[in-house]
Amino acid sequence: MSKYSIKDLEQLSGIKAHTVRIWEQRYKLLNPKRTETNIRYYDDDDLKLILNVALLNDNGIKISKIAKMSVEEMKAEVLHLTERSFAYDDQIHSLVLAMVEFNEERFEKIIATNILKIGFEQTMLNIIYPFLSKIGILWQTGSIHPGQEHFISNLVRQKLIVAIDGQMYSGGGSKFLLFLPEGELHEISLLFTSYILKSYGHKVIYLGQNTPDEDLKNVYKVHKPEFLVTAITTNPSNEEVEPFLQSLGESFPDSKIIASGYQILGRNLKLPSNVQLMEYLKEIKEFIILLPSTRA
Template sequence: MSVYSIKDLEHLSGIKAHTIRIWEQRYDLFSPQRTATNIRFYNDDDLKLILNIASLKNHGIKISKIVAMPEDVLADEVRKIEFEDLSHEDQISALTLAMIDLDEKSFASLLELSIEKMGFEKTMVEIIYPFMRKIGILWLTNAINPAQEHFISQLVRQKLIVATDHTQTNENGPLFLLFLPEGELHELGLLYANFLLRSRGARTVFFGQTVPLEALEEVYHKLNPDYLMTSITTSPESKDVQQYIKRLGTRFKNSIVYITGSRVVGQDIEIPTNVSVLNQFEDLNQITRDIAINKSQG
């Protein structure tokens, strides 16, 4: 079972830690355990309860009424609103509950409903990306079981691959090579970039995880791409990132190289002239919009 701090509960539910402490004392909501240094920690059941409370409270139900509900009634009330026109915050909470329970059916249903109402791109940007960012932070701090994170990542990965397969290839579009550095496994962002680029009229070759530069260089000279795109989140090591980026600029000097990831964004790194950093989703959207404009003008 995963272990959460009160800040983790705040982070996932949107309810301030101060408020959670007040409710804990006033309504005897939780019975948190304590570490050897007397710090409270909470379990999956506590997180599920605070998420359910947050969902009902967001729908105008008073906290005094919520805490008086038996557990089965509370669960029924949450299910009644689960497939309504939920706010983004409520959808993210519902996805989190599905993650905790490893409930693939519920997770998939929530995603399908959001895609039906908002479209695939808006669901990715406004629901999935904020959700994965929250989960990613908890995973990095060991607050959640890595198996839960991998469970969700694989479900999102499947959706991205299916959506990409349904895009039409534009044989005259600019060519992008998408890859992750050797040892880098976090590919969801790159998969989404692949989907966006193809849907906007670019040609893409997706190499995926842990690609040695020597192997990439060999196919580079065969394909002569216009662009390369990669993300650096965990590999290479921080001390080696500067040298890696320099090698990208030198080895692929006839192309524009787009890079992103936590080891690049906001870091004090010297960037070669043919390399550009994508600091946020909007940068990627701008690239794909430019491709779409050029395609229509061509």
């Protein structure tokens, strides 16, 4: 059983801590526990409840009415809302619930429904990737535990691999070498980049997670790609990111290097001219669209 602070509830549900406390006192919605040292905390059931309350309230249902619902009535109403609403925020909220509950069936239904409605690419860009960005930050700050993040990330990874397998390279376009640095295991954004590149008719050499420097150099010698793409979420560390990117630029001076990821967000890094930082996945897609490709 996980333990959450009121700040964790705020970050996961979007409801201000002050409002949570008011609802708690006025409507008895939550029943916080206390540690042996008298520190208040909330459990998984409390988190699921406040997530449901937040979604219902965001969709115009008054808190006084929500407070009179049973847990089962809330769940039923939430499912009804998310099935008829295609607002991105509602879908992301539903994915948070699926993650907290380790509910694979709910995750599959949400994703499948959205893919049918808006397509795989738009589902990734507008729902899955913002959701993963949110839980990535929450994981970094300890608001969710690694098991929850791993559960949902692996489900997304499976979807991406299936989608990538359906893309066939027919020749032409540019050549891209995709890799993650040694010690880096978060490959969702890299997999989606691979999907986008292939869908626009480019050649992709995918090395994936935890690529040793020597392996990267050996593959580069064989393929001589015009572009290298990497993502830095946890490794290298903050202090090592700039030297790492400088070394990449110097090691592969004839290629354009594109880097993204949590470790470069909002940072003013001094880098070689052939290294370009892209903070968000949509930037990478916009860059790819402008390249000559074989896409019809």
